[in-house]
Amino acid sequence: MTAGPVILGLESSCDETAAAVVEAGVRVRSNVIASQDELHAEFGGVVPEIASRAHAERLTPVVRAALDEAGVTLADLDAVAVGHRPGLIGSLLVGVAAAKALAWALGVPLVGVDHVHAHLYAGALDAPAPPDFPAVGLVVSGGHTAIYRLGSWLDVARLGATIDDAVGEAFDKAAAVLGLPYPGGPRLDALAQTGDDRAHDFPVSRLDSGSLDFSYSGLKTAVLYAVRGTPIRDVGEPRFPRDHTALSERDKADLAASFQRAAIDAVLLKLRRALEGEGDARALLVGGGVSANSRLREALPGLAREFGLDLRLPAMRYCLDNAAMIAGLAHHRLAAGAADDLTLRAVPTTAC
Numbered sequence: 001m002t003a004g005p006v007i008l009g010l011e012s013s014c015d016e017t018a019a020a021v022v023e024a025g026v027r028v029r030s031n032v033i034a035s036q037d038e039l040h041a042e043f044g045g046v047v048p049e050i051a052s053r054a055h056a057e058r059l060t061p062v063v064r065a066a067l068d069e070a071g072v073t074l075a076d077l078d079a080v081a082v083g084h085r086p087g088l089i090g091s092l093l094v095g096v097a098a099a100k101a102l103a104w105a106l107g108v109p110l111v112g113v114d115h116v117h118a119h120l121y122a123g124a125l126d127a128p129a130p131p132d133f134p135a136v137g138l139v140v141s142g143g144h145t146a147i148y149r150l151g152s153w154l155d156v157a158r159l160g161a162t163i164d165d166a167v168g169e170a171f172d173k174a175a176a177v178l179g180l181p182y183p184g185g186p187r188l189d190a191l192a193q194t195g196d197d198r199a200h201d202f203p204v205s206r207l208d209s210g211s212l213d214f215s216y217s218g219l220k221t222a223v224l225y226a227v228r229g230t231p232i233r234d235v236g237e238p239r240f241p242r243d244h245t246a247l248s249e250r251d252k253a254d255l256a257a258s259f260q261r262a263a264i265d266a267v268l269l270k271l272r273r274a275l276e277g278e279g280d281a282r283a284l285l286v287g288g289g290v291s292a293n294s295r296l297r298e299a300l301p302g303l304a305r306e307f308g309l310d311l312r313l314p315a316m317r318y319c320l321d322n323a324a325m326i327a328g329l330a331h332h333r334l335a336a337g338a339a340d341d342l343t344l345r346a347v348p349t350t351a352c
């Protein structure tokens, strides 16, 4: 006996190949993730062609592992869900094609899910009760930085978003400038623990007084100049007087801590602004890779308390890209009669 529909979720939007089995939208029976970090590390970022090829090679064994770990067979599945937008088109296509084939062969519904909205769902996984709505949502990841108002899991409106880099991208770029290996976000977070976050006064982007948008390009440039010096513009391309090898371990830690303070304070500033404007909100939903950040995780409970909100901060295993959040959100689309058919498309852009 199961407590509700059993859904297989697939996720292949970027560089994690993932499959999960989730029952009744909350009970995670398996959550398998094959990271491709080692394939992209030497290039310092995700190479789309390599990512699609790796998804194609890994998806079948990852699905098999997810079914085995959950103790189910294909015949037990009530639906197949897939993150079909946004992401790298070649990567998305692998998951979407696999989900269509499975759903068609099994004769079960196919459910397409927005990857960014699914990040907002991550904190509801394994939880004893769902959050109340309306809610304010924050997605902070390598590809997205945005604030939402949710009337329900399926009624999501974007209030603001980054106008340039995503916060996770800024973490990865700052880490690279400091000489930390890819992907740098978690490593920069660890290094920041040992530094003085007031050593450098990096800019916290505010934009217009009422704006809920984010900007990380100024902070990225400030860190670049702090590490390498002001560029020399004589003949040809501008040159930097030094690089991270000129820094002591202490300098690096201070730069990491100061960057992290500015990057996370900018998130908290906009989130606070959004909460002030959404006085009827009952819950605060947070997701995306940067929700694993220690400074952000430390600050959020106090902010939620101040506004009387039920904070849903995902367990670490659901912060980064995963398929449990896809299968979980798909449960609600399925229940609302919003399943898709075999015309479902992979779409590189976000819906809202």
Ligand code: KG4
Residues within 6 Å of the ligand: 014, 140, 141, 142, 143, 144, 167, 168, 169, 171, 172, 183, 184, 185, 186, 189, 288, 289, 290, 292, 293, 294, 319, 320, 321
């Ligand atoms: O959600 P995710 O797996 O992929 C996207 O949908 O983009 O997020 C990955 C991002 C990377 O930029 C990574 O550096 C960042 O999340 N990240 C962190 C931490 N852990 C992961 N950034 C800051 N601090 C962390 N602890």
Ligand code: ZN
Residues within 6 Å of the ligand: 115, 119, 141, 142, 288, 289, 320, 321
């Ligand atoms: Zn993501």
